[in-house]
Amino acid sequence: xxxxxxxxxxxxxxxxxxxxxxxxxxxxVGTMEENGEPDIAPKHLAIPMSxxxxxxxxxxxxxxxxxxxxxxxxxxxxxxxxxxxxxxSLAASPRWEDDSKPVLHAFDTVxxxxxxxxxxxxxxxxxxxxxxxxxxxxxxxxxxxxRIVAAHVHRDALRISDADDEEMIRKAPLLAVLYxxxxxxxxxxxxxxxxxxxxx
Numbered sequence: 001x002x003x004x005x006x007x008x009x010x011x012x013x014x015x016x017x018x019x020x021x022x023x024x025x026x027x028x029v030g031t032m033e034e035n036g037e038p039d040i041a042p043k044h045l046a047i048p049m050s051x052x053x054x055x056x057x058x059x060x061x062x063x064x065x066x067x068x069x070x071x072x073x074x075x076x077x078x079x080x081x082x083x084x085x086x087x088x089s090l091a092a093s094p095r096w097e098d099d100s101k102p103v104l105h106a107f108d109t110v111x112x113x114x115x116x117x118x119x120x121x122x123x124x125x126x127x128x129x130x131x132x133x134x135x136x137x138x139x140x141x142x143x144x145x146x147r148i149v150a151a152h153v154h155r156d157a158l159r160i161s162d163a164d165d166e167e168m169i170r171k172a173p174l175l176a177v178l179y180x181x182x183x184x185x186x187x188x189x190x191x192x193x194x195x196x197x198x199x200x
Contacts, residue, residue, distance in 0.1 A: 018180045026177045030076035031068030038118045041065045044177040056145035073131045074115040078123035082175045082185035114150040124157040
């Protein structure tokens with residue numbers, strides 16, 4: 001058993017998440033503004049919502065992403081590559097006084113195929129989602145979930161049964177956030193030691 005002196009109790013009357021590092025993916029969520037222009041925003045509290053084709057991310061009603069997804073009923077998800085970290089970060093830039101976000105013009109995008117939206121070019125996974133549920137009330141945040149209606153994966157990130165997963169990831173590393181304030185390129189991986197008979 002660990003010695004209790006090895007642990008420091010954190011007060012929970014304030015958010016705890018900046019007192020240590022946590023590992024998460026980072027994605028670029030695309031929505032459409034009322035004027036027909038695309039909006040792209042980075043989200044790191046983002047995850048598949050089940051073993052089925054559902055995806056969700058945390059947002060706040062104060063952001064355009066929330067309003068756009070609620071109004072249009074759709075959103076896109078791009079998993080960017082490590083070499084796209086600069087653009088991924090810049091997508092979080094605040095809007096100008098006229099509500100424009102010029103940095104978004106630096107992104108190369110491709111149109112979604114099944115919904116009205118865009119995806120960031122060269123990402124390794126592209127998801128197109130129809131809004132499923134919005135769950136408000138996580139403090140100032142909300143959980144936005146969608147049903148995936150189209151999915152595309154870049155050839156270099158597609159798992160193939162007779163290929164070596166470790167080698168594939170080494171050649172096409174994944175981008176991860178170490179919140180708060182750091183990122184990593186994940187290229188070295190190991191087979192997870194699954195116990196015999198384990199079922200999902």
